[in-house]
Amino acid sequence: MPSSVPAVTAYVDPSCPFAWITSRWLMEVAQMRPLDLRFEVMSLAVINEHRDLEPWYREFNDRAWGPARVCVAAAEHHGSAVLTRLYPALGRRIHDAGDKNFDTVVPLALAEAGLPADLADAAHRSDLDPQMRASTARAQQLVGEDLGTPTVVVDDVAFFGPVLSSIPRGEEAVRVFEGARMLAGCPAFSELKRARSDGLSFA
Numbered sequence: 001m002p003s004s005v006p007a008v009t010a011y012v013d014p015s016c017p018f019a020w021i022t023s024r025w026l027m028e029v030a031q032m033r034p035l036d037l038r039f040e041v042m043s044l045a046v047i048n049e050h051r052d053l054e055p056w057y058r059e060f061n062d063r064a065w066g067p068a069r070v071c072v073a074a075a076e077h078h079g080s081a082v083l084t085r086l087y088p089a090l091g092r093r094i095h096d097a098g099d100k101n102f103d104t105v106v107p108l109a110l111a112e113a114g115l116p117a118d119l120a121d122a123a124h125r126s127d128l129d130p131q132m133r134a135s136t137a138r139a140q141q142l143v144g145e146d147l148g149t150p151t152v153v154v155d156d157v158a159f160f161g162p163v164l165s166s167i168p169r170g171e172e173a174v175r176v177f178e179g180a181r182m183l184a185g186c187p188a189f190s191e192l193k194r195a196r197s198d199g200l201s202f203a
Contacts, residue, residue: 014070070122076131
């Protein structure tokens with residue numbers, strides 16, 4: 001039987017807008033009903049490191065190392081629970097405010113999360129990459145190597161997505177959560193997908 005308080009882990013990359021929308025949906029659900037919600041890093045830069053990408057997407061992935069490394073360093077030094085403060089602080093600036101200058105975004109997010117300012121130096125520390133690769137590999141082992149972020153684990157059942165173009169609110173957020181949880185809990189279930197026809201909204 002599922003726990004009365006579902007344990008939910010969202011594997012996210014701070015730079016990924018789809019992960020941000022999914023995380024905001026989960027945070028909305030957590031306001032409507034109890035969730036044991038936490039975040040872990042699943043790095044787009046790691047996933048796409050050796051792939052042949054269009055120039056604009058290669059540039060995006062090359063820049064994505066920084067914020068993800070900061071999250072890894074914060075979790076390493078202050079415990080993974082700290083990402084429930086740091087990841088939203090980053091996401092609100094990167095996605096909601098549209099600030100892609102990570103050199104200014106990261107220090108402001110660290111300050112909001114009550115974390116030491118010198119953690120910003122982690123953005124340029126490649127020695128953190130093994131930990132980032134390990135957390136990304138954990139997520140891929142749960143959901144499949146050909147899938148990425150957002151990956152969500154509910155009561156030890158993992159699934160990719162849901163990929164959303166806007167944030168479900170209120171009771172709709174809960175219905176989407178229960179639907180995703182029910183589908184993911186079916187061992188025969190593999191994929192449900194349709195074309196995206198509208199732009200992204202973080203409202």
